[in-house]
Amino acid sequence: MSDKRVRVRFAPSPTGGLHLGGVRTALFNYLFAKQHNGDFVLRIEDTDQNRFVEGAEQYIIDCLNWCGITPDESVINPGQYAPYRQSERKSLYREYAERLVMQGHAYYAFDTAEELDKCRKEIPNFQYGQVYRDTLRNSLSLPQQQVDQLLADHVPHVIRIKIPADETVGFTDMIRGRGSFETNTVDDKVLLKADGMPTYHLAVVVDDHLMKISHAFRGEEWLPSAPVHLLLWDYLGWKADMPQWAHFPLILKPDGNGKLSKRDGARLGFPVFALDWDGAAGFDGMGFLPEAFLNFLATLGWNDGTGQELFALNELVEKFSIERINKSGAKFDFEKAKWFNAEWIKKSTADALKPKVKAVLESNGVKVTDDNYLLTIIDVIKDRCTLLTDFYAQSVYFFQTPAEYDLPAVKPKWNDDKTALFNEFKAIVNNLADFSSANLETEFKALMEQKGLKPGDVMLPFRIMLVGGK
RNA sequence: GGCCCGUUCGUCUAGGGGUUAGGACAGGAGAUUUUCAUUCUUCAAACAGGGGUUCGAUUCCCCUACGGGCUACCA
Numbered sequence: 001m002s003d004k005r006v007r008v009r010f011a012p013s014p015t016g017g018l019h020l021g022g023v024r025t026a027l028f029n030y031l032f033a034k035q036h037n038g039d040f041v042l043r044i045e046d047t048d049q050n051r052f053v054e055g056a057e058q059y060i061i062d063c064l065n066w067c068g069i070t071p072d073e074s075v076i077n078p079g080q081y082a083p084y085r086q087s088e089r090k091s092l093y094r095e096y097a098e099r100l101v102m103q104g105h106a107y108y109a110f111d112t113a114e115e116l117d118k119c120r121k122e123i124p125n126f127q128y129g130q131v132y133r134d135t136l137r138n139s140l141s142l143p144q145q146q147v148d149q150l151l152a153d154h155v156p157h158v159i160r161i162k163i164p165a166d167e168t169v170g171f172t173d174m175i176r177g178r179g180s181f182e183t184n185t186v187d188d189k190v191l192l193k194a195d196g197m198p199t200y201h202l203a204v205v206v207d208d209h210l211m212k213i214s215h216a217f218r219g220e221e222w223l224p225s226a227p228v229h230l231l232l233w234d235y236l237g238w239k240a241d242m243p244q245w246a247h248f249p250l251i252l253k254p255d256g257n258g259k260l261s262k263r264d265g266a267r268l269g270f271p272v273f274a275l276d277w278d279g280a281a282g283f284d285g286m287g288f289l290p291e292a293f294l295n296f297l298a299t300l301g302w303n304d305g306t307g308q309e310l311f312a313l314n315e316l317v318e319k320f321s322i323e324r325i326n327k328s329g330a331k332f333d334f335e336k337a338k339w340f341n342a343e344w345i346k347k348s349t350a351d352a353l354k355p356k357v358k359a360v361l362e363s364n365g366v367k368v369t370d371d372n373y374l375l376t377i378i379d380v381i382k383d384r385c386t387l388l389t390d391f392y393a394q395s396v397y398f399f400q401t402p403a404e405y406d407l408p409a410v411k412p413k414w415n416d417d418k419t420a421l422f423n424e425f426k427a428i429v430n431n432l433a434d435f436s437s438a439n440l441e442t443e444f445k446a447l448m449e450q451k452g453l454k455p456g457d458v459m460l461p462f463r464i465m466l467v468g469g470k
Numbered sequence: 471g472g473c474c475c476g477u478u479c480g481u482c483u484a485g486g487g488g489u490u491a492g493g494a495c496a497g498g499a500g501a502u503u504u505u506c507a508u509u510c511u512u513c514a515a516a517c518a519g520g521g522g523u524u525c526g527a528u529u530c531c532c533c534u535a536c537g538g539g540c541u542a543c544c545a
Binding site: 013015045048050051116125127156179181185186187189190192194197199200204220221223225226249252254257258259300303306307309326329333335337338340342384385 | 471472473474475476477481482483484485492493494495496506507508509537538539540541542543544545
């Protein structure tokens with residue numbers, strides 16, 4: 001394993017937007033690959049045609065690009081192991097499934113969905129396995145000649161793995177250490193569906209082998225099916241090349257319990273997707289920097305042990321380690337995510353921020369004509385912005401004439417007294433011919449004096465200071 | 471129900487047989503700032519419970535409780 005080239009894959013299903021957990025899984029895979037000068041492969045697991053969602057595949061690719069963790073091999077950038085879409089690899093899988101049947105490690109099953117539903121309903125703790133398989137309709141329980149007839153008649157059937165009795169399947173997880181399962185508690189999973197498509201279980205093993213994957217990382221929800229995969233690697237004769245495993249902890253809902261789902265965003269008012277999806281704002285649309293988004297995701301379940309929290313992508317590549325990933329699930333905290341963004345905005349140069357800020361301003365109807373002026377403004381206000389979208393409220397008056405000021409609208413915390421005073425000042429300013437900052441300041445002070453107020457009670461609009469310094 | 475995984479402040483976490491159990495976010499209180507924000511100081515806040523092992527356990531082992539995941543011809 002030490003001399004083996006590191007190859008990892010991120011293998012999502014195109015069933016909708018790519019959410020937080022998916023992006024984090026992709027990120028960890030990417031970091032591990034880059035750290036070992038290996039390959040990061042994107043494989044599309046679209047074996048369930050019922051759940052296929054138009055545009056989801058492109059969305060996944062766009063998300064990874066936005067994050068800056070572009071795959072080395074994918075459907076749009078195929079390497080030598082193409083195709084990278086499982087639906088296009090359909091013909092490959094049957095051969096392996098048949099081979100398992102031939103070897104006695106799998107069998108044909110003719111039970112209908114209705115029959116199985118009935119079993120599950122009537123028999124407590126029913127599982128399609130060694131206890132009940134002989135009572136069901138499959139090539140193990142039926143006479144050979146009847147099986148041949150059913151097959152010849154093209155009666156719909158699936159191929160199931162035959163889980164052995166009384167064995168212990170052990171394996172090592174890079175995060176959790178040694179683990180094991182008793183085969184008596186594992187059921188005969190379907191390997192090949194009636195439509196000829198493989199299930200995840202068969203496809204993941206065949207493809208990881210064919211694509212020479214050295215390390216298989218995935219979410220913790222896959223831990224219970226690990227024994228099926230382990231057995232498959234063994235039965236297919238590839239045990240020596242089996243990848244090393246790691247199961248990442250889940251990202252949980254911020255309130256209550258359970259793993260974070262795509263619906264939680266709408267319910268709780270924060271994004272769960274990287275980019276906008278299906279009308280819901282993603283982290284991008286919400287005003288997050290990809291650097292901050294990745295930084296937040298990386299430290300949700302991982303740390304380098306030093307207390308450092310801010311990491312750039314190249315730093316993560318250098319310091320990341322699978323072993324330091326936590327074992328327990330972590331609740332998603334939007335407040336902390338925003339803090340990371342504020343820190344990254346502060347860290348970023350005005351130059352780097354410029355295009356993004358410009359886009360925010362323009363989408364709010366502010367035309368930016370002088371880029372240098374914009375750069376100056378960004379430097380002045382970036383410390384006070386948490387989200388990119390804050391740049392509008394924080395800078396809008398720099399782009400307006402005093403007559404257009406409507407400070408209370410963008411400064412909701414102003415109280416009525418300040419608003420009244422401000423409007424009065426605005427009225428005075430509107431009658432001025434000279435908008436120079438010196439003149440504005442003079443007028444402002446005069447008004448304050450007339451009101452019997454100290455200068456500290458209200459400050460001059462920010463614009464005056466900036467223009468004054470320009 | 472069965473199987474599997476997990477359990478340190480509200481949240482993310484560090485630590486690890488002997489520590490005042492550390493940091494960050496959020497929260498409280500102050501200071502600075504011509505409002506706000508930033509910045510700074512400061513306060514409050516945790517080892518799920520019970521048994522072992524040990525001179526000593528939050529740390530190692532077991533049990534319980536709790537949480538989560540899986541239990542589809544979905545991934």
